[in-house]
Amino acid sequence: MFVRPFDSQQKAVPVVIDGETVMAAEGEMLASVLLRTVPFYTRTTPVSESRRAPYCLMGVCFDCLAVVDGVASVQTCLVPVRAGMRVERQHGRREVPL
Template sequence: MLTRPDPGSVTILFEGAPIRARAGESVASALLAAGILAVRTTPVSGAPRGPFCMMGACFDCLAVVDGVGGVQTCLVPVREGMRIERQHGARDVAAEDAA
């Protein structure tokens, strides 16, 4: 696991539950700090996946951020009150547009 002494002063919501984050870090980094390793399930087999490369190359850290799916959470800096949900399978753009 990855840990740190100072949890940070920013609060984001993962699946509705608040977690602490550090200003300037990515969403994926904040999730790892909270012990959340799996952020999505794959469209092919439904297997759980989580951050792998942390640099925008692998697309394994995709999640729904403030209602928008398919977001590379390792590239998005945390913002106070940000809502993160697990992404199940492929991004559903039609459902996002309807929402």
């Protein structure tokens, strides 16, 4: 789907997505990494659990939400990649601890 070629100016760093290690350019937006990583979605909706993927890529639509380093509902289009990030696709409703 989306392939990002690396050039000699970019530093490739490992990011763990749903338990799989993926290489990404340090500083690129996390949403772009998720768009090119199978399966090509970031979350499922709370009601129908249909798959959603980044849409606006500027922080307006909230379709790019994922769990980043244990924090749920992070807008991945606004988060730059850094080495060692742990990302999980967000499924359905969030559980709120009582």
